[in-house]
Amino acid sequence: MMEVSTIQIKNRDDSLKLAGLIAAQGRLSAGHPMLPVLSAKQSAVEAGIAGEERVAQALRKTSFSFDNHIFHDLSPSSDDRFQMDTNCLTPWYGVVLEVKNISGVLEFKENPPQLISTKEDGHQYGYESPVVQLQRNCEFFTEWLWNHNIQLPIYGAVVLAYPKQIVKTAPTHTKLLFPNLVPPYIKSISQQGKKLDPHTFHWLSAELLKSHQRFIPRPISEAYTIPLGDFQTGVRCMACDRIGMIKLPRTWLCPFCKTTDPLAHQRNLLEWFLVYKRTITNRECREFLHVDDIYTANRILKSMNFPSKGTYRDRVYLMSFSEESLMTIFKGSNQSSKIRRHFRK
Numbered sequence: 122m123m124e125v126s127t128i129q130i131k132n133r134d135d136s137l138k139l140a141g142l143i144a145a146q147g148r149l150s151a152g153h154p155m156l157p158v159l160s161a162k163q164s165a166v167e168a169g170i171a172g173e174e175r176v177a178q179a180l181r182k183t184s185f186s187f188d189n190h191i192f193h194d195l196s197p198s199s200d201d202r203f204q205m206d207t208n209c210l211t212p213w214y215g216v217v218l219e220v221k222n223i224s225g226v227l228e229f230k231e232n233p234p235q236l237i238s239t240k241e242d243g244h245q246y247g248y249e250s251p252v253v254q255l256q257r258n259c260e261f262f263t264e265w266l267w268n269h270n271i272q273l274p275i276y277g278a279v280v281l282a283y284p285k286q287i288v289k290t291a292p293t294h295t296k297l298l299f300p301n302l303v304p305p306y307i308k309s310i311s312q313q314g315k316k317l318d319p320h321t322f323h324w325l326s327a328e329l330l331k332s333h334q335r336f337i338p339r340p341i342s343e344a345y346t347i348p349l350g351d352f353q354t355g356v357r358c359m360a361c362d363r364i365g366m367i368k369l370p371r372t373w374l375c376p377f378c379k380t381t382d383p384l385a386h387q388r389n390l391l392e393w394f395l396v397y398k399r400t401i402t403n404r405e406c407r408e409f410l411h412v413d414d415i416y417t418a419n420r421i422l423k424s425m426n427f428p429s430k431g432t433y434r435d436r437v438y439l440m441s442f443s444e445e446s447l448m449t450i451f452k453g454s455n456q457s458s459k460i461r462r463h464f465r466k
């Protein structure tokens with residue numbers, strides 16, 4: 122039989138949530154009471170991403186004897202609850218995976234649905250049931266297919282990313298897997314019934330990818346009620362991480378490590394939106410980037426092609442980044458290497 126390797130159509134996006142948490146901590150003074158909170162949240166987000174990465178790795182190592190397309194971290198609608206950690210599409214069926222990295226002894230309660238985790242020290246924590254999240258995603262996905270005039274059976278499973286997660290009570294009707302069990306599970310599903318022809322299959326994959334909408338988190342100051350004045354303004358240097366780059370004609374100069382970076386304002390404006398607020402005015406831009414000249418700030422804001430509202434004097438620009446610009450911004454950032462480090466722990 123012909124072996125085809127898995128085609129990972131979509132990789133995980135660089136997490137804006139993680140970028141916001143890291144940027145916010147870098148702009149708070151040492152000893153700020155919110156630093157431990159943000160740092161704990163950062164660890165949780167990183168562990169979640171590392172868990173999803175374990176599933177992606179298990180799938181990358183697998184050969185399948187049939188066509189299949191894998192999508193990581195896909196949000197195919199504006200409903201921000203419809204976010205699939207991993208999604209596999211074959212010509213016969215689709216598979217939705219909900220990846221969890223909650224440590225401790227786990228009990229999947231059903232009435233009411235809840236996940237209880239008992240930690241080593243005996244403390245118990247309750248979480249929204251992953252079974253409910255999975256069912257919701259399966260329903261959303263089925264509906265999305267219906268809207269594209271496609272009927273495919275959808276299967277789902279909850280994946281526990283780490284073997285240290287001990288299950289005391291498993292859910293009755295939902296499959297629980299570890300990452301290495303995901304490929305055999307996908308292969309074990311029956312390939313009977315109507316099959317999508319190759320043209321429709323590829324069209325559907327392309328539509329799914331096209332519908333993806335990146336998750337934009339709430340600004341940290343808003344999500345954690347931190348006063349805007351607590352954050353240090355100025356342009357951060359990507360090379361040495363210090364704040365205080367100076368505007369020169371056509372570029373920025375770091376006075377500490379002498380690095381020049383013509384795109385420093387792009388990354389720093391993204392930081393503004395992730396840390397401060399979703400909008401920015403000319404005045405805020407000048408104060409944040411430490412640019413005195415109103416026309417320079419105007420030119421910078423115009424060059425970003427942000428949508429705006431209001432007239433010249435009180436114009437407000439709204440956050441908007443194309444996938445291309447985000448890729449440029451994240452290129453050379455150390456987000457993925459930081460997560461890999463976490464993963465080795």
Ligand SMILES: [Zn+2]
Pocket residue numbers: 358359360361362363375376377378379380
């Ligand atoms: Zn520097």
